[in-house]
Amino acid sequence: MSGVSQRVRSLTLPYAFLVVMAVLSAFPLVWIIISSVKPASELASDPLSFFPSEVTFAHYGKVLFELGALRNLGNSVIIALATTVLTIAASTTGAYGIVRFFPRVGQKLTQLLISTYMFPPILLAVPYSVIMVSVGLANTYVGLVLVYLSFSIPYAIWMLTAFYQTVPLEIEEAAQVDGAGKFRIFLTVASPIVLPGIVATAIYTFINSFNEFLYALLFINSSDKMPISVALYSLSGSEVLDWGAMMAACVVIVVPSVVFFLLIQRHIAAGLSEGSVK
């Protein structure tokens, strides 16, 4: 009997702590979703009402169609997709190359890559500004995509080397005996084995470039090319804030991000805690 009650007591504290943490963690997400479907009058009159008295999608309609956020959302997707495709192309080959052909210097090479993590984004912003203006890439998708490659490729290579290292050499040698070339082995033998890792890396790259703010703020200034993050920011400065519309926009941005993140979080954690330990 006393054993049971002691066990219950020893579990009360962890559970209580976790419940409090869960409420604090999830509340902002829940609250912006609730706020995005409340009628404007209720947003302004009753800040503490938890459940909306009536559900409306007017805020979504306003932000997407009247305020043109659909266009900005499209810009974000184009920029993030282009970044992801180029990143995966350069870092699957790069990671595979490091693992297979440069195993001795490979570790130093990936460490060197990941040390670029130390460069403050604001440090790179100055030379990027100068370069963009001088080569005419300011205010273009291409310019922004190039800048995004600078932070996405090192991280993607770091994640991917860990995956390619798990591919058994014997399988590749068998393909080699059959007469397949290096690139063919990479494409049809090694990469399919690590496909889940490639997908996780691609999703992570996509989310990161979709969410990026500083460089987008600095390098895109025409509203028809703005990604959604900067469009929202510029909207907030203009006039009296329409909080309902802002919350609807936030939900549109954050919900896919949260879903994808939960799907791949184990892979990201693995990349972060292992890569440079050795």
Place this chain on the structure above:
Amino acid sequence: MTESQRSAGTRPQVSIRARKDRVSKYLFIAPAIVVVLALLVYPVGSSVFLAFTDKHLLRQTFEFVGFDNFAFVLSSPDFWSAFSTSIGWTIGSIIGQLVIGFLAALALERIPRMTGLFRVLLIIPWAFPPIVIGFAWKWILNDVYGFFPNLLTTLGLSDENISLLGTSHTAFWVVLVINIWFGTPLFMVNILAALKTVPRDQQEAARMDGAGSVKRFRFITIPHVKKVVGLLLVLRTIWVFNNFELVFLLTGGGPAGSTTTLPIYAYRTGWGLYQLGLASTITVLLLAFLLLVGTFAFKLINRWESEDAR
């Protein structure tokens, strides 16, 4: 990916064809190397170069000014105020994230049921993009329509709705708490992974020998998670120190400069005052400071590793 898989892979695996074809293996790593050189090494070099010039955002020509920028920045009270804000913001954020993240990981490790559910709920903040963190919290804290100020007045904890982000003596603390909210899941997930490597039998043996939970934590758990925690601390310290978006979107550096960190100060100098040369100087000093702290921290982690190896 487990530790063992990774270390198995790092064993040099020299294939026969690696020698046969010398050119094509370089083609594999060429795109990545070109990107890193062109988009990282060259810009960092050019930042250092610009730090010694009077480059203006809207002017083509510029002149060398020697160490004038450095002398100006290092004697400016605004720089030192931003520097100390940065230090406070970084240390406060990291300690908060570490302590709460560690406690959450220990709690998750302890409970027998609903681990998956709590894990998912606790990870949510990590998935928030900066722009949404900014607007979601500004909405919750809004002094007219916000949930939190209204809750405080309803509960009788404050006389009127307070503007927590708009008052200079509270803004810094609020931004700090929001950053702790955002960064804690990352610590939690990584520490949880490290806790799984703590051998059960050692714990049991220590329990048999009569070691209390504090002692077991100190002598068994800590040594096993030390390395991961150390690495996390270094990487996250760098990240928090460099972070621009969170503070910029929550307060813009205000009110009255109370949340102006170094990246914000550099941004204001470069894109507010168009002084790119001066902004470069600030960012180069930022990098130099990080390199100093980072090198020291990595040395410490390496020492822990060699102690482990013995």
